[in-house]
Amino acid sequence: MSSSxxxxxxxxxxxxxxxxxxxxxxxxxxxxxxxTTVNRRGVTVGFGTVDxxxxxxxxxxxxxxxxxxxxxxxxxxxxxxxxxxxxGLCAILFGKFWKDAGLPIPVAAFLAxxxxxxxxxxxxxxITSLRLPPLIITLGTYSLFRGLAEAxxxxxVTYTDFPAGFLFVGQERWLGLPTQAWLFFGVAAAVWxxxxxxxxxxxxxxxxxxxEGARYAGLPVERRVAMVxxxxxxxxxxxxxxxxxxxxxxKADAGTGYELFAITAxxxxxxxxxxxxxxxxxxLLGVAAxxxxxxGLACLxxxxxxxxxxxxxxxxxxxxxxxALTGSVLPKLLSSWRAxxxxxxxxxxxxxxxxxx
Numbered sequence: 001m002s003s004s005x006x007x008x009x010x011x012x013x014x015x016x017x018x019x020x021x022x023x024x025x026x027x028x029x030x031x032x033x034x035x036t037t038v039n040r041r042g043v044t045v046g047f048g049t050v051d052x053x054x055x056x057x058x059x060x061x062x063x064x065x066x067x068x069x070x071x072x073x074x075x076x077x078x079x080x081x082x083x084x085x086x087x088g089l090c091a092i093l094f095g096k097f098w099k100d101a102g103l104p105i106p107v108a109a110f111l112a113x114x115x116x117x118x119x120x121x122x123x124x125x126x127i128t129s130l131r132l133p134p135l136i137i138t139l140g141t142y143s144l145f146r147g148l149a150e151a152x153x154x155x156x157v158t159y160t161d162f163p164a165g166f167l168f169v170g171q172e173r174w175l176g177l178p179t180q181a182w183l184f185f186g187v188a189a190a191v192w193x194x195x196x197x198x199x200x201x202x203x204x205x206x207x208x209x210x211x212e213g214a215r216y217a218g219l220p221v222e223r224r225v226a227m228v229x230x231x232x233x234x235x236x237x238x239x240x241x242x243x244x245x246x247x248x249x250x251k252a253d254a255g256t257g258y259e260l261f262a263i264t265a266x267x268x269x270x271x272x273x274x275x276x277x278x279x280x281x282x283x284l285l286g287v288a289a290x291x292x293x294x295x296g297l298a299c300l301x302x303x304x305x306x307x308x309x310x311x312x313x314x315x316x317x318x319x320x321x322x323x324a325l326t327g328s329v330l331p332k333l334l335s336s337w338r339a340x341x342x343x344x345x346x347x348x349x350x351x352x353x354x355x356x357x
Contacts (some may be wrong), residue, residue: 016270020285027289031296047299058170058178058246060291062087062239062255064284065184066262067269068191069235071283072201072228074266077208077275078127078134080229083236083262085145086119087255090240092149095159095250105166113237119145120233124226142259149252159250170245180242187235192280204228208275257314264321265290290317 012018036048046052066083073080090112097108119141126137169179195201206214207221214221236255244250269286271278294313 017279017282017285020269020282020289024285024289024292027292027296031292031299035296035299035301047296052295052299054173054178056291056295057181059295060287061178061180061184062243062246063258063261063265063290064287065187065235065239065242066255066258067265067283067287068188068280069232069239070262070266071191071269071271071278071280072195072204073134073232074263074271074273075195075204075208075275075278076225076228077211078225078228079138079263079273080123080134080232081138081259082119082123082141082145083232084255084258084260085142085149086116086233086236087240087243087258088252089119089145089149089152090116090237091244091250091254092152092159092252094241094244096152098162099159105163109241112241113234116233116235116237116240117230118233120230120236121226123233124229127229128222128226146252149254153252155252157252159244160248162244162248167245167248170242171248180246183238183242187238188280188284195278195280200224205276205278208272208277210276260314260321261290261317264317264324267324268320290320293317293320 031047034047036046066087069083070080093115094108094112097103097111098105101108103111123134123138123141126132126141127134130137168174169183172179174182193201195204203214203219203224206217206219207224211221240250240254243254247254265286266278266283267273267286268289269279269282269284271282293316297312297316
């Protein structure tokens with residue numbers, strides 16, 4: 001037992017999640033020292049302030065929710081490119097239910113959540129019934145959901161003037177933390193328990209690793225795949241409500257590009273894009289790394305002078321995604337190359353062996 005314990009500790013300290021945690025700490029320290037200054041009044045401004053840390057938490061909730069939604073999807077070897085567009089559609093529908101239909105905020109929110117589940121159900125039905133690649137299906141619904149949001153608002157209508165009680169969810173603090181952070185933590189705990197502590201969730205890895213084997217084992221593969229897409233739509237609708245509460249408005253372009261950040265966070269957290277492996281806590285570390293990167297860049301003096309925080313954030317996020325994808329594929333390529341590498345030819349015997357004395 002004593003000999004195996006050091007190996008277990010070594011494996012833990014060198015696991016993907018721990019390595020990502022080391023990178024996250026180094027990233028935070030870099031921005032703390034490079035992006036924190038003291039103004040002429042002697043007040044600390046920039047990345048190192050407490051308010052900035054709360055802003056990081058507040059602004060990362062929607063992308064974090066989408067990343068949590070995509071984790072079970074990608075573990076089952078699927079993908080959902082439509083979550084950002086579905087967020088925008090559900091935000092518009094929420095505003096329309098409240099303002100145009102005159103429904104109370106809780107009823108409008110409940111209907112928006114139902115619309116999100118229906119959007120995820122559409123993806124699920126097309127993927128499981130047509131047996132087409134999820135990439136193709138969700139690329140189509142990506143355009144469909146965004147087009148519906150633009151058609152409903154005609155590209156010009158923005159829903160505003162939400163009541164203060166609703167805006168409290170996205171703009172104020174409760175028990176010392178941004179209010180939406182508590183919702184995010186609750187969803188994260190629920191998804192973690194689902195994926196890591198239930199038989200239903202543990203079957204996602206089997207489905208992602210070998211779907212035909214899962215069918216032979218008696219698992220209802222199509223039904224469980226459908227459930228992860230419906231869950232993704234439901235969480236995307238919740239992210240839409242939080243997004244609306246944070247900005248105080250619902251508009252058709254809400255969530256544009258969020259799917260890229262969410263997928264990057266999931267893959268960066270160690271979930272294989274080919275399915276079969278992944279963890280929710282790894283996804284949370286990936287979300288934190290991207291959130292610190294986006295907000296830290298906005299505090300660097302050189303980036304502030306060029307007003308290039310958004311451009312740099314998109315560039316580095318794309319680079320991180322490529323790096324994470326390469327890192328997940330490279331070990332398989334190396335092992336395959338070693339397996340197919342021809343063995344060295346045996347050395348030829350000497351033509352005139354010397355007799356031993």
